[in-house]
Amino acid sequence: MSEGITLTPEQEKARKLRSLAIAFGLFGFVAVVFTVTVYRKMQELGIDAVS
């Protein structure tokens, strides 16, 4: 159902930028969680992650 709101070009551009920022943020968060999980697992297994 339409809300009857028409965005101005400026508002559309701002929304697109916000969406991109959220996407990057989510991707970053997933990457961090993945990295931490891998590092923790390697530590548990006694593998030196740095060398």
Next chain:
Amino acid sequence: MADIGNTEAYEIRPALPADFIALLKPRVMSLVVFTALVGMLAAPGSVDPVLGVISIFAIALGAGAAGALNMWYDADIDAKMSRTAKRPIPAKRLHAKDALAFGMFLSLISVMMLAASANYFAAGFLAFTIFFYVVIYSMWLKRRTPQNIVIGGAAGAFPPMIGWAVATGGMDINSFILFAIIMLWTPPHFWALALYKRSDYAAAGIPMMPVVKGAKSTRLQIFIYAILLTATVSLPVFTGLGGVVYAITAIISGAMFLLLSYRVLSSRAGDDPGTAKADLYAVKKGDKAARNLFAFSIIYLFVIFAALLVEHGFGAHVSLPFAVFQGAL
């Protein structure tokens, strides 16, 4: 809840990602990152570099979350002060509820991230710091007592202890000294600002020391805190945390800090409460001494922690014979 019939509630403002970043108070965030990093590197033991970077990032995020929540709560008084009127909420680029949601979300994420990358103690400490800054300082103390930033300063002083906790899982006398340095640095730093922005704080109804007790009393208290601060800054030399580089830095910058504090004491800074200028460093005639101390206080804290970073992060630590408590702590 938004009223459907209220078209204003549905007005869509073009908020940009930069507005959300501004909510995080990037300048405060950078200081938090720096002091937490120093705390982490100065602590005994070693931290996995990757997990260490993620932990610092989590602490930065937590600091940003606290900043966003502070801006949500203080939007009304921010609008009344020239220095803060351009922040995203008073400038109507963001809704206050968006800042609240953003801050709450980031608080949760940052604490969880730190629990995963470091330990539960550090994560709990971060959660407590956010709580302290938002609830104890912003909601409780800031509008009620001229001692607001004396007690509230603890929130800004916890990051090096969190960094220390990341490395050790706990705290000790040295991490407490780092805390005490920032805690004692906060009053002269903010009161110097409040002296030349007095009318701003008065207009917003914030009981900062110059507004409540007057400029003369504030100038004296700044000087007393400067003495306590410089004395506390010398403590790492005796515990072994600070070496030669730190000692030299502390003596030179400490002497400068005391000199500038004395100049504030013997000045008439804050006596004329006329309209404050919008720019952070712009001053009225007679307030220069306060502005100079405010500006130098930032450099002072930076060089003190930078000296520890050089010593502990780059292997330049050479203990002094005064380190009488080294090993006993």
